Amino acid sequence: MKVQDIMTHSAICCTPDTNVGAAVEMMWKHNCGMLPVVGADGTVEAVITDRDICIAMGTRNRLPGDLKVGEICGKKAYTCRPDDEIHEALETMAGRQVHRLPVVDKQGVAVGILSIDDILLHADLNKWEGCCELSSEEVIRSLKRLHNQQFPLLHLRTRTRTSSSHGHGRIH
Numbered sequence: 001m002k003v004q005d006i007m008t009h010s011a012i013c014c015t016p017d018t019n020v021g022a023a024v025e026m027m028w029k030h031n032c033g034m035l036p037v038v039g040a041d042g043t044v045e046a047v048i049t050d051r052d053i054c055i056a057m058g059t060r061n062r063l064p065g066d067l068k069v070g071e072i073c074g075k076k077a078y079t080c081r082p083d084d085e086i087h088e089a090l091e092t093m094a095g096r097q098v099h100r101l102p103v104v105d106k107q108g109v110a111v112g113i114l115s116i117d118d119i120l121l122h123a124d125l126n127k128w129e130g131c132c133e134l135s136s137e138e139v140i141r142s143l144k145r146l147h148n149q150q151f152p153l154l155h156l157r158t159r160t161r162t163s164s165s166h167g168h169g170r171i172h
Helices: 018-029 050-059 086-096 116-122 135-146
Strands: 034-038 042-047 100-103 110-115 160-164 169-171
Touching: 018 034, 018 050, 034 110, 042 050, 042 100, 086 100, 086 116, 110 116
Parallel strands: none
Antiparallel strands: 034 042, 100 110, 160 169
16 A cells, blocks of 8 residues: 555645744644645745644743744654555654654655554555455554653652641641
8 A cells, every 4th residue: 555545635834934823723724733844945844743833832932923833843854755655654653753744746845644544544444355455453563653752751749748736637
């Protein structure tokens, strides 16, 4: 099975100079969680995700209209090609721990998007006819790798109960 068989055949893109408010509006309007960020020549340079935007808005004291996509997007875009085997794209997603890949042509221009949802919807397709190209087991193994992210541990202050002179416990 090829990427082109299951990908979304359009890609809504933005530029590094697009303000974050406009990027959010594009995501909302087109029901997507990632936008390829393209350069002046139309090639994919990076991606911005809804998560990137959420973190930026929560950690910066700036309005979305005053913040540019180029200030918060990743510096590297992992991509695939329409004629790639779906197994290769799934391996890229799992290895790079990304849920979506811009699908680019030979010049690097976005022609679509491949999401993990696209892959899940097509796993075990035609299984009953004996010609399944993408097994659910392979997808599950890849999802486990994709979601095996290591996050920094937050050390929260533990609460201990002590007795006060009145016999009531206080939490410290």
